[in-house]
Structures are given as C-alpha cells and as structure tokens.
Amino acid sequence: EAQLVESGGGLVEPGGSLTLSCAASGFTFSDAWMTWVRQTPGKGLEWVGRIKSKTGGGTTDYAAPMKGRFTISRDDSKNTLFLQMNSLRTEDTAVYYCTTNIVVVSAMDYWGQGTLVTVSS
Amino acid sequence: QSALTQPRSVSGSPGQSVTISCTGTSSDVGGYNYVSWYQQHPGKAPKLMIYDVTKRPSGVPDRFSGSKSGNTASLTISGLQAEDEADYYCCSYATGYTYVFGSGTKVTVL
Numbered sequence: 001e002a003q004l005v006e007s008g009g010g011l012v013e014p015g016g017s018l019t020l021s022c023a024a025s026g027f028t029f030s031d032a033w034m035t036w037v038r039q040t041p042g043k044g045l046e047w048v049g050r051i052k053s054k055t056g057g058g059t060t061d062y063a064a065p066m067k068g069r070f071t072i073s074r075d076d077s078k079n080t081l082f083l084q085m086n087s088l089r090t091e092d093t094a095v096y097y098c099t100t101n102i103v104v105v106s107a108m109d110y111w112g113q114g115t116l117v118t119v120s121s
Numbered sequence: 122q123s124a125l126t127q128p129r130s131v132s133g134s135p136g137q138s139v140t141i142s143c144t145g146t147s148s149d150v151g152g153y154n155y156v157s158w159y160q161q162h163p164g165k166a167p168k169l170m171i172y173d174v175t176k177r178p179s180g181v182p183d184r185f186s187g188s189k190s191g192n193t194a195s196l197t198i199s200g201l202q203a204e205d206e207a208d209y210y211c212c213s214y215a216t217g218y219t220y221v222f223g224s225g226t227k228v229t230v231l
Contacts, residue, residue, distance in 0.1 A: 037167075037222075044124065044225040045159070045167065045210050061218040064122060097166060103179070106214065107157035107172035114166060 002026040002110045004098045009115030016088050020115055022081040022098030027110075030054065030076040033101060035108055036083050038094035048072075048083070048096070088119045125150065125211055125223035132229040133201045141226045143194040143211030149221050151192035155214035158187060158196045162207045170209075171196060198228070206230045 008020040024032070033056060036048035049062035051072045060072050071084040081098055095116050099108035126144040133139040143150065143158075150156055156174045159167035169178055171187035174194060184199045194213070198205055211223035 035220075045212075045222040046124075047212070047220040047222060050220075063219055104169065104172045104176075106155045107169055107212070108159075108167075109169045109172075109178060111166040111168075 002100070002102055004100065004110060004112035006096065006098050006112045006115035009096065009117045011118045011120065012088055013121050014088060014090055014119055016119075017084070017086045018088065018117060019085070020083040020096055020098075020117070022083075022112060024079045024081065024098075024100070027100075027102050029074075029079040034072075034074060034081045035099045035101075036072060036081075037097045037099055037108065037111075038092075039097070039114070040091075040094045046094070051081070085117070088117075090119050093117060093119045122149070122215055122217075122219060122221045125213060125221055127209075127211060127223040127226045129224075130227040130229065132231055133198075134231045135201055135203065137201050138197060138199045139201060139228060140195050140197045141209055141211075141228070143196070143213075143223045145192050145194075145213055145215075145221070147192060149213040149215040150189065150194050150211075152216065153214045154189070156187065156189060156194040157212045158185075159210045159212065160205075160207045161210065167210065201230055203230050 003025045005023045035050040051060045073082045095114040097114045098112040158171040161167040174189045215221045
C-alpha cells in the first residue's frame with residue numbers, strides 16, 4: 001500500500017525559510033509525479049506545485065503565488081520529496097500535503113497526513 | 122489563477138440527492154476534461170472521489186457521479202448517507218501546467 005509521510009513543519013518567523021520532506025513507500029517513487037497541496041486553517045485547498053519524474057523530464061511547475069519563493073525537489077535514491085520555502089509570509093500558514101497519482105494519471109489519488117507550517121512572529 | 126466557484130454549503134435528507142456545482146473558465150474547467158472531486162472529513166486528508174470529470178476510482182460508491190457542461194462541472198451524490206457529510210472540493214487542470222481547486226462545499230445530511 002502506498003504511503004506518504006510529511007515532516008518538517010513548525011513555527012517560523014515572517015521572512016524565514018523552512019524545508020518540508022515527504023517520505024514515500026509502497027510504490028515506485030522514481031516513476032511518480034509528485035505534488036504539494038496546502039490548506040489554510042479553516043479554508044480551502046490550494047495547489048502549490050508539482051515535480052515530474054526524471055523520465056518525464058523532471059521539471060517543476062508552481063502556482064503563481066509560490067513562484068520564485070518555493071522550490072520542489074526530489075531524491076529518488078531516498079524516495080523523498082522536498083519543498084523548500086523561502087521568504088515566508090503569514091499567509092503561507094497552512095497544512096502542507098504531499099500527494100501523488102499512482103493509479104489515476106490526472107488526479108491526486110494518494111495523500112499524506114499533512115504537516116502544519118505556522119508563519120508568525 | 123482564481124479558485125473555482127462552489128456553493129458554500131448544500132444539504133439533504135438521507136436518501137435524497139444533492140448536486141454541487143463548480144464554475145471556472147475556458148482556461149480551466151471548460152478547456153480540459155481533467156476535473157476531479159475530493160471528499161474531506163474533519164481532521165483528515167482529502168480523498169479522491171471522481172477524476173476525468175466522470176470516472177470513479179476503485180472503491181468509491183456509484184452513488185457519486187460527475188458531469189460537466191461548458192465551464193461548470195458538477196458532483197451528484199445520490200441516495201445521500203450520513204457518512205457523506207463532509208467538505209467537497211473540485212479541482213481542474215488549468216492552462217500553464219497548473220491545477221486550481223474550488224472554494225469548497227460543506228455537505229450536511231439533515
């Protein structure tokens with residue numbers, strides 16, 4: 001069974017940086033396109049960005065508010081996905097989910113449990 | 122990219138049907154057949170219920186169905202059950218290799 005486990009969340013001051021990790025198991029991570037989605041407290045879901053598999057080109061795409069501040073990367077040797085977040089703002093406070101599409105190509109069919117990032121002074 | 126528009130809430134009695142709309146533009150919902158729907162119970166991660174507008178992943182009851190007309194997609198829950206009470210989000214592929222979620226709809230079973 002596929003499993004995704006996020007870590008690295010916590011409290012960070014505005015303007016600070018934080019890197020989240022997502023440990024994957026139960027599927028061939030190197031073949032998977034991986035996506036980050038966030039959910040602000042009491043609000044809705046927001047697509048953050050995606051990284052393709054290396055065979056798919058390994059490229060990244062980001063939502064407009066994250067471009068230039070967030071970087072998604074992967075270490076296929078460790079089955080781990082990363083989200084590096086710089087110049088954090090209070091509005092980046094959210095639960096960050098690691099997701100992927102294993103059975104379904106065009107949607108996110110596996111989700112982690114999420115990790116909370118709080119940006120506050 | 123603005124969030125897709127969903128009604129804030131819908132409700133129905135057990136056994137009834139409810140439909141949730143998801144309105145976007147020709148750059149997202151109307152331009153691609155890549156609309157998906159997610160169910161989220163409080164404190165839990167979202168769960169995929171519908172993908173590619175009308176398809177159900179294995180294990181999702183056939184009470185859940187999806188459709189699309191123009192720039193608006195819809196999720197219908199037939200034979201509403203108590204466990205269907207949750208938040209529902211639509212999501213669409215959008216121009217520029219990105220995705221956009223809907224604002225979310227709370228379904229209440231009366």
